[in-house]
Amino acid sequence: MRVCLVTWGSRGDVEPMAALGARVCELGGEARLCAPPDFEELANRAGVPLFPMGRPIREFLHGERPATPADAPRTAANLIAMQFETVARAAEGCDVIVASGLMPAGTRSIAEKLGIRYVCAMFHPGSIPAPHQKPLARPGIPFPPGETDIDVLWDIDAQRVNALYREPLNAHRAAIGLPPVDNVRDHVFTPTPWLAAEPILAPWPGSPYFEVARTGAWILPDTRPLPDDLHAFLDAGTPPVYVGMGSVRAPADFARMTIEAVRAASHRVIVNRGWAGLAPIDDGDDCFGIDEVNHQALFPRVAAVVHHGGAGTTTMAARAGVPQVVVAQFADQPFWGARVAALGIGATHEGPTPVEGSLTAALMTALAPDTRTRAAAIAQQIRTDGTTVAAQKLSAMG
Template sequence: MRVLLSTFGSRGDAEPLAALAAALRAQGAQARVCASPDFAQRLDQAGVELFPVGPPVRDWIREVMADPTPDIPGRGAQIMAMYRDALSVAIEDCDAVVATGLFPATTAAQMLAERHRLPYVYAGYCPTYLPSVHHAPFQFPHSPPPPADADNRERWALNARAMQDTFGDTANRHRAELGLPPTQHLRDRVFTARPWLATDPVLSPWAPTSLCEVVQTGHWILPDDRPLAPDLCAFLDAGEPPVYVGFGSMPLHAWGGSAARIAIEAARTQGCRIVLAGGWAGLIPVDAGDDCYAIGEVNQQALFPRMAAIVHHGGAGTTMAATRAGTPQVIVPQIADQPYWAGRVADLGIGVAHAGAVASVESLSAALATALMPRTRVRAEVVAGMVRGDGAAVAAKRLIDLFGG
């Protein structure tokens, strides 16, 4: 059995698919990951076959986030065409398709699976992306807002209409070229009647709803046995546990180039050393102080348990890694699902949700003061013992049981 795994997005979108691919291989199946070439090195380290698609996603995301009025239909059409072409080749010899990531890419994956009459699974990495009466959908900036008195059921109905209006004509043009009938229910066709939710039920519980029946597998975690660099280990051993600061794939344009200075000064006000991850924002130390150590790509699974606190953007993968480490968190959410993860961390008492996407030295220092309290550490360690790490294995077994015969 060979499964085609497809995504368009940042590392937080691609690495869980690498985890699923590795779990499939461990259970005797094969997998092929269709994703940006940005992640070739990481997937190669994991022994996962990458079928690269398009230009680096980092460049695409930087352009979109820097554009105050992005052309969402036009950019969606570009992604859909790019993934239709790539998946038309990658799907050969495959027996099933699993798609995640931005909607235009999952739309392409669904239509190719339908064209080849293959089983198809849509997987989400956050409950808020799936229809539910318990939360509202993401609001497209180019679509008119719903009435102020609309309930979540009505908001999700309007969301389906907005998805159709935004991507439907492009999708139906591709479907016609593939010999498929048009659809007027694009979102529901792509999401399917029973999507999978690749999140941990403790960190991210799914409340039953009539709008969507979900299969929650647990978070898809790629095991990482890479050692920490000797110089980093020496820094960690030389003093008290430091604070990690890193914002992953967020360029932090709104911070005006001051993110590193703010984070370093906030940590210093709490008497903490700092491990500063450059990320897509290009964070670098602001002086020659020996209390700050700069890193690039790193094994979070090895590093995070050695931190006093973890300051980050609230991506699903980073939030889960910090939660599993039992280390308190401060989340400064920027976009998309990140406010949800910040809220969950605060609700569980394992960290702090910063109010607003741009921090000051004072606001970040206050958040760190709460995160560094002994009671936050104790609660983080308790929750770490409750979350699971077998979601990829659960999902792989389900795929093989359902479609491997």
């Protein structure tokens, strides 16, 4: 089985695909990964060759002129062009393409042209049209004021996708002799998308429009040791609170307000600089700055995890049995924050931008003994076989 894995996004989009690629290889198959060039080290660690797609995503998100909603049409056209260029080359000789990340609108067309199978995988349920949920925010046509009809809202969501992707997609399809696509979103998703998310964290009640196949989250095993200086900090006192915002832009003054809130709760702090550029606010010996490290080794040793609510960080913290505080910014992050609160394994901050003192109540909830007990209990239910389930499903496709 030769699998081409395609995604465009930040680490939360790329690492699960690398995890599936690693598992496919362990089971005797071959995998290739099309993703932004930022993740060459990650691909090497997974043992999957990287076909770089486009310019660095970090530059796109955090450059001197980061992308805005007004750039969405140009971004969509560029994304489709990247897919037709890179995926067409990487997928030669493959049996199946698995696509995820920001709307892989061109990827199914490549599979169609090559005559190979195609799977669309989601790492959160919020993008899948269903009567129990409203669409996530996208640039484009606004929802009518006061509109509550779910079918109407999902129809508008499809129109938004078409407005961004249909014209450039159909131009590329015509160039390779394929007929035009009318509904880009449903074409990309297919009638049977995969949901690669932890079932406890992301329950799926079903949808009359799609036959969703669940696999569980795709987790890349990480055996990297923690740095010696981080080990020394952990060993020097009580468990600290971890603070990180992953790949997103942090709200103004986020590091200071969070560190002060953690100190007010009488805890030490680990600050992950990340792409958000967080940093300790002084040289106090109760605060330690780190770069990217093994969360699977670190999280079991902290008192709580304060983060942006990405699917990967939420799942890793839940798996470690550590309470969480989610400061959601956009996209699927409010969903994960709501799930953390609903499960009683932490709290979610009200709104994306903390103000003085606003983190205190959420942090106190997370640090309460009952929350830690609940987080430890939920950790026992977290599945770790998602990549195995997915790899076996791919193998069964023949």
